[in-house]
Amino acid sequence: MNFTRALFAKGFTVIAQTSGQRGFLTVTTAAKRSLFCNYRKVLAVPKNLTQYRSVHENTVSPIQIKKRVTRKKRNEEEDLAAQGFFNVTAFSTAEQYDLEALVVGLEEQNLYAAKKFFSTDNLGAEQDVLYVTAKYMVNGEARDIFFFREGSVVMWNFNELEANNVLSFLKPYEKDGYLKVLVKGESEIMPYTYIPEPIEIAEDTQPSKTQALFKNGKFFLSKGDQTFLEKYTFSNAMATSIKLGIWEATLERYIEGMEYLTEDLKKGRRIKIDRAQALRMTGELFALRHMINLSSDLLDTPDFYWDREQLETLYIQVCSYFSINRRTKVMNEKINHCVELAELISHNLNDKHHIRLEWMIIILIMVEVGFEILHHMERHYQSNEPQAMVPVAH
Known part of the structure; x- marks a missing residue:
């Protein structure tokens, strides 16, 4: 047996x-x-x-090739929908949107109504957020969209089909658009619902004011005048996270493209790159570092929340949920290492270029010395030749 x-x-x-x-x-x-x-x-x-x-x-025996029965996973989205939750989806599709032209396009499309076109900085120099609402509701819930000038869009209560239609509509208004695979891979989807309104027990008592909160990866909104600001706060945090995700993917692609250079350096082989490419690589790194540390709000809370403490708390909580501070720190460390490698390669190529120039100068000097030797020998032979006797006429 x-x-x-x-x-x-x-x-x-x-x-x-x-x-x-x-x-x-x-x-x-x-x-x-x-x-x-x-x-x-x-x-x-x-x-x-x-x-x-x-x-x-x-x-092989049929007993051995019998596949294990896989259990179906529980559909979390359907369970949340049954509990009264809706979905908010965020995408980052380009480096920048032309919001002024987008407003005109939305008016011509006549499916969404522009509600607010506002600035989020204290100076109000440039309007950088467009808030629109669909002209029809789904399941009794409004459908809102926030367009951010830095190339992100956040859609509230949109299904996958209509979200794809919005992304297709955005194409003509994008500047330096991203690949579709990258856009889908770095998207975020979060559930949200509304906090039930408090019940007034006695006539002389005032119902307590409900405030939005973020708990267990879910958004809880209050019904009232603050709903727009609460949606914007959550949308701003999600847009920041997905934009950081796009930059993380860009940096990973950059790092993968430099792997062969590190292998060549490790094995002492000739670096297969020229000075122009090395300069372009360094420029891409500094451009990415500029966007992360100077052109975005990754290192600090936006000025929009400085006099809105409750919204600032929500923004910080969501950013902490997406680990934005830690991810930003990791990205800066990776960029520093890549910059060091790029500078090492650039110095190596510059040294080779200087050596090549020195050899060219040495060869030119040798050629000049050779010509001088030839001229000297020529003059020497001419001086040693006997001069012909010329008869003098009387």
């Missing part, structure tokens, strides 16, 4: 008959011959298990 089990484990078919008692196996004579022949083959099985399986895949 142990021998039979061993052959079963090796993947061979055993022709067997079941005895009267359950659990016992009787091997026929023909099967024994096949087993011993196959056992000799087992002794010569190669170490490459893949090759072995390909040779003997026709002899």
Whole structure:
């Protein structure tokens, strides 16, 4: 029986008959011959298990190739929808949007109404956020969109089909758009719902004012005048996270493109890159560092919240949920290492360029010395030649 089990484990078919008692196996004579022949083959099985399986895949028992039944995962979105939650989805599709032209396009499309076009800085020099609302509701809930000038869009209560339609509509208004795969891969989706309004118990008591909150990865909004600001706060944090995700993916692609250079340096091979490419690589790194540390609000809370403490608390909580501070710190560390590598490569190429120039100067000097030697020899031979006697006429 142990021998039979061993052959079963090796993947061979055993022709067997079941005895009267359950659990016992009787091997026929023909099967024994096949087993011993196959056992000799087992002794010569190669170490490459893949090759072995390909040779003997026709002899695998149906019991062994039976697939494990996979359990269906619980659909979390359907469960949240049953509990009264809606979805808010965020995408970052480009480096920048032309919001002024987008307002005109939305008016021509006549599906969404522009509600606010406002600035988020204290100076109000440039309007950088466009807030629109769909002209029809779904399941009794409004459908809002926040367009951020830095190339992000956040959609409230949009299904996947209509979200894709909005992304397609945005294409003409994008500047330096991203790849579709990158946009889909770095998107965020979060559930949200509304806090029930407090019930007034007595006539002389005032109902307590409900405030939005963020708990367990879910947005809870209050119904009232503050709903717009609360949606903007959550949208701002999500837009910041996905934009950081786009930059993280860009940096990872940059790092993968530099791997062959590190291998060449490690093995002492010639670096297969010129000075122009090295300069361009360094410029891309500094441009990315500029966007992260200077052109965005990753290092500090935006000025929009300085006099809105409750909204600032919500913004900080959501940013902490997405680990924005830690991710920003990690990105800066990676950029520093990439800058060091780029500078090392640039110095190496500059040294080679200087050596090449020095050799060119040396060769030119040698050529000039050679010509001077030829001229000197020519003058020497001319001075040693006997001058011809010219007869003097009387």
